Amino acid sequence: MACESVRAIMDEQALMGLNPNADACYRQRALAYFEQLKESQDAWEVCAEALAKGIYSDDHVKFFCFQVLEHQIKYRHAGLSAVQQQLIRETLMKWLQAQLMNVQPEKPFIRNKAAQVFALTFVMEYLTHWPKFFFDILALVGLNPHGVDIYLRTLMAIDAEVVDRDILHTPEETRRNTLIKDTMREQCIPSLVESWFQILQAYQQSHTELTCQCLEVVGAYVSWIDLNLIANDRFVNLLLSHMSAEDLREEACDCLFEIVNKGMDPVDKTKLVESLCQVLQSAGFFNVEQEEDVDFLAKFSRLVNGMGQSLVLSWTKLSKAGNVKVAAETLRALEAKVPLMLKLLVHEDDDISANIVGFCYDYLHVLKQLPLLTDQQKNNIEAIMLAVMKKLTYDDEYNFENEGEDEAMFVEYRKQLKMLLDRLAQVSPELLLQAVRRVFDTAMQSWQTAPFMEVEVAIRLLYMLGEAMPASHGAHFAGDATKTSTLQDMMRTLITSGVSEYQHTSVTLEFFETVVRYDKFFITEPQHIPSVLMAFLDHRGLRNSSPKVRSRVAYLFSRFVKTLHKHMNAFIEDILTRIQDLLELAPPENGFPALLTSDDQLFMFETAGVLIVNGESPAERKQALMRSLLSPLTDVFRLLLAKLPQEADEERQAALADCLSHAVGFASRTSKAFSNKQTVKQCGCSEVYLDCLQTFLPALSCPVQRGPLRSAVRSFLHRMIICLEEEVLPFIPAASEHMLKDCEAKDLQEFIPLISQITAKFKSQVSPFLQQVFMPLVLAIFEVLGRPAEENDQTAALEKQMLRRSYFSFIQTITGSGMNEVMANQGAENIERVLFTIIQGAVDFPDPIAQKTCFIILSKLVELWGGKDGLVGFPDFIYKHIVPACFVAPLKPTFDLSDAQTILTLSECTLTLKMIHLKRGPEFIQFLQQEYLPSLQVSPEITQELCQVLQQPDVKVLKNYMKAFFQRAKL
Incomplete structure (x- = not known):
């Protein structure tokens, strides 16, 4: 290589930045230098020479040189000349030779990186330039410990590159890897196995870490090589001798495991x-x-x-x-x-x-x-x-209060x-039943003196039978007589033994879980309900000293009551009295920790609701009970709402708003007790909920903490639309007015489903209200969508996209509910404005979900207004805007015809064209043939073809044709 001294060429300043403790500017420079060496045609050769000659003693520099080399082999190997490829091979062998002389081996991280580079070179060159890869290495290292270490690490790195099934490979790589393994089996596997045997034998006493490495290699390779090379007397005896050596036995075990696991x-x-x-x-x-x-x-x-x-x-x-x-x-x-x-x-x-x-x-x-x-x-x-x-x-060590990793x-x-x-x-269900019964009976007879773990596991086993035995739940106490009587006996014992008094959370929880798991037992033996109810309500359950138990019991109690409320009629008022303090709204300044969290209280309110609604009392009594359940909530609500705007401290504001939201949530949750049979009206409770509504609605105009308050009241309205039906309607206009004031995208997006729910449920009943609210809502949406946002603000962009979708869904609900008068009565200018937003949604925004909705709306509007007696001026709008939208949208580069959602959009777009033909007939065909398609430079033949398909009755043929039409147009 033409260079007087590598030192002169390597950027010494940049290399200083490789040290993890270096200053940020040096580290930056080292990074830039790395990129420069990676990208250069031949600068990497400097690193090769540094490694071959062992010029640097700094570990980080050596690692750096290997990284540069690795990059060349991995990404640029094909572009290297034969001389450069030869240089890599020589560099690696020279570096390896130097390791044999070293007194101290390199640090493990350098050896691992070297092994990776050897493995990459092997993968690239074994089948072509370096068939003697293993023989060259083995001849060089012999039984030198440092050399053997690199050899074994290289074998593991090759396994990772070629064999490891957890790594995804391209079909090309998979073919190459198969060829590598086939060639290895033919040419060198017996020699490798022999080398492993020699290593295992030579080093089992002196270098246990090398022996362990070698055992790992054997375990990795055994899955794809001839097993007879390993599963023979001499090898197995050697492995067994390792099984008796303390430092080797675990690796020997793993190795034998891999041998046993081989497919055969x-x-x-x-x-x-x-x-x-x-x-x-x-x-x-x-x-x-x-x-x-x-x-x-x-x-x-x-x-x-x-x-x-x-x-x-x-x-x-x-x-x-x-x-x-x-x-x-x-x-x-x-x-x-x-x-x-x-x-x-x-x-x-x-x-x-x-x-x-x-x-x-x-x-x-x-x-x-x-x-x-x-x-x-x-x-x-x-x-x-x-x-x-x-x-x-x-x-004994299990920590129930603070569960960690163990x-x-x-x-x-x-x-x-x-x-x-x-x-x-x-x-064997019979054997299992007998065995559990034995364990259970023994534990229950002596529960007062038995350790908690024995009592807990006995109840746990009874619980687990519920899932293990076929015919779950109700059928446990019907059908197979042996099973039924055994389970009934055990349940009877559980309830009457007094074990619910056991002072350990795990036993207490298991007791309640099991009672609820087998709640159908109480239908056959309702005489046990009172004693179990007491357990739920006293110090064992909802008043337990453990918050974990109280929380779980609140949920389990609600399930128990839901199943068995028919058998609780005599206890309803007693239960409600006993749980009264658990239904109190804890104001933030209370200072006392509440027995239940607000999430747990939701279950309590639902339970109270179920008891009241399903009781056998006359409607007036139910109304009185429901009022006494909900009045404390509304009273506190009024007080706190009055306080909230005067509160200056933001944290206190948030705490108050939280409390107000809980009050609304609790009231809402009680309404879950009503079913189609037991409606709010039949129970005489409409008035109570209307009072709640009247109390909660003013929160919508509260100047502070708008987000959480609006969200809570909106959810309540959703529930009331279902429960109170048309009785809720008088409240909607004022509520809407408040919710449309000072809106954010998220507020509007959450408000639209409410309006859509009202529209879909009440249809023409709410038409006057919708006509009134329609434009204020639309204008509020336009205002929010029109607000400027930061270019890279992903959250704002997503919120706007979701709001746009909600807006189009709203228009779709109105048009789809047969209430075209809502839009028709908005005045020509407003109608046009809305129509343009729908055209814009269909064409301009690359959001197939919104586009699909827009085409559904356009199709519906054509059906409503596109005929002879439709809306004045609408046919003109069809030709000027709707028809072009049906062609311009699919021609956009963002309209991806390989995407499933986009294909659904195209389908709706096609149905819109079909609807226009249905409503406008030959006039539409003439427009396409003479004006529109020629303006798009569509040939007369294709125009003729499209118009013929459009006039056929089969929509499926048209959909397929339009897809092919746009695919062709986009080529």
Whole structure:
């Protein structure tokens, strides 16, 4: 290379910026220098030379040089000359040779980067310029530890580039990778395997980290090379000797796992697993009770899991193939592993247990398919059940108040155990029922003295039966007599044993969860409802000292009441009295922490509503109860609303607004209790809700905290439109007027669905109001859309797009509800203004959702106003604006005909043309032939063709034709 000294060429100043502690300006310069070297045709050669000659001792500079080299190979390899490619090969080998002489190896991050560069070079050149890649490296490194380290790292980097299935490759890369593997199998794999054997043998005592690296390589490569090269006596014996070495055993386990996992013929796989098991068993590895190293046992458990699942797979394949004799042998081999599986499943360390769950699950699936179970198999099922029940139990260390990572892991592990329980229920529901009953009865008899985890798991198991046993919920207490009576007995015991008094949150929660899970039990035995209601309402439930329990119970109580309200008639007023203080709106200056959060209170209000509405009292009583439920809310609301504008502090304002919003939300939530059968009118509650409405509406004109207040009142109005129907109408004009004042895009966007709901529900009833509000609403929208926004303000742009969509949906609702008089009565100038916005929406904005809506509107308007007795001047508008829109929009470059949403827009655009033909007939065809299409330079033949298709009755043919027409036009 023509350069006196590399030092002279490398930018020493820029290199200083590579140090992580360097100043920002130096770092900036280093970055710019990196870009410069990457892009240059030959400047990277400076880095190559620096590496080959070992000029720099600074680690960051060496890493930098490798990065530059990596970029050349990855992105510019094809453009390098033969000499430059040769230079890369020589650089790498010279660098590697230098490593053999070093006393101290390079830092791991440099070795990893070097390995990546070797691997990239290999991928680019192995099939063409460097077929002897591995032989060259092996010849150079021999058994030099530093060299072997780079060789093994390179093999792992090659695995990542060529084999790793988690990395997405292009079809071209996949073909290349397949060719690389085929060539390697032919030319060098036996030599590589031999080198691995030598490394494993030579270094097992002296360099355990190299041995571990080598085991990782064997595990990675075994999936695609000839297994006989590895699964032979000398290799397996060597691996087994590693299994006895403390520093190697975990990696040896992983390596054996990969060998066992390799796809194979079922008979060969069974033989391999069996021979491996024999050797492991005679070496004493099956005595897991004596093993104290939990990390190793977790790996060993994973290996046994792999072996077990492999045998299950072999058995399944052999059974399907009808190979009865060999399948029976495989099943025997499988059964022989069950005692070991059980030891691992029941191990006190959850990681060890979790690693064997897959095998356990698959084994149960095998048993499920057998026509008859032997006594031994039944014993195995029972042993698995007992193991699952034992492992579901919390340990002493579990922190219920402050759940961290360990707790989250146990919750995940419990989910795996639940899968096993579900599978057990499929294999033998009777056995599961008996086993749970035994555990449950024992715990319930001595719950006062038993530790919490035993009591919790007993109730938990009863709960889990609900999901594990077929025929869920109501059917638990009908049908199969054994199951029904067993579950009923257990539920009776749960309620009458007094266990709900147990002083531990986990037991308390499990009690309430189970009561609600089996709420249908109380339909068959309603005499137990009062005692359970008391548990919900007293110190065990809603008054519990734990906020977590109170919160969950608020939700569970609402579910319990929803199911069983028919059986609670006698207790309604008592319940309402007892929960009265939980229904209070906590004002912000209270200072006392409330028993329930506002989210929990929502459930309480809904529950109160359900009790009142579904009770058997006469309408007047229901009205009185509902009034006493909602009056405290409206009273506090008036007080706080009066206070709000006088409050100067923004934080206090926000707190008050929050409180006001909660009041509206609570009132709204009570209305969920009404159904089609029990309407607000029938219950005599209309008046109560109208009073609420009257109280809440003034919040719309509050000068501060407009956003949250408007949002709350708007939601309430949505509910009242459903509940009060036309009784709500007198309130709408004033509410609308307030909501249209000083609007933001978001306000309007949320207001439009309300108006659309009213339009769709009441149609002609609200026509006068809509005619009145139509232009003020439209003008408010135009004003917001017309406001200037920052060029890069994505949020503002999105808000405007959403508002535009809402606006067009609103017009669509009006035209689609057959209320054309609303627009027709707006005066010619206003109508024209609105029509132009719809044309603009169809053509100018690249938003297919809005465009589609606009074409639906245009089509509808043509249908309403485009005929002989339509709106004056509208036919002229059709020819001047609607027809051009139908052609200009699809011709725009932003109109993407490969996009599904855009195709729907084109479909509506085509239907608009069809509607114009329907309404205007031959006059329209004549306009297209003589005026419009010639103005677009469409040839007479195509014009003729389009007009013929347009006159045919089949719309589908027209849609396909128009798509082809625009595709052609855009070429």
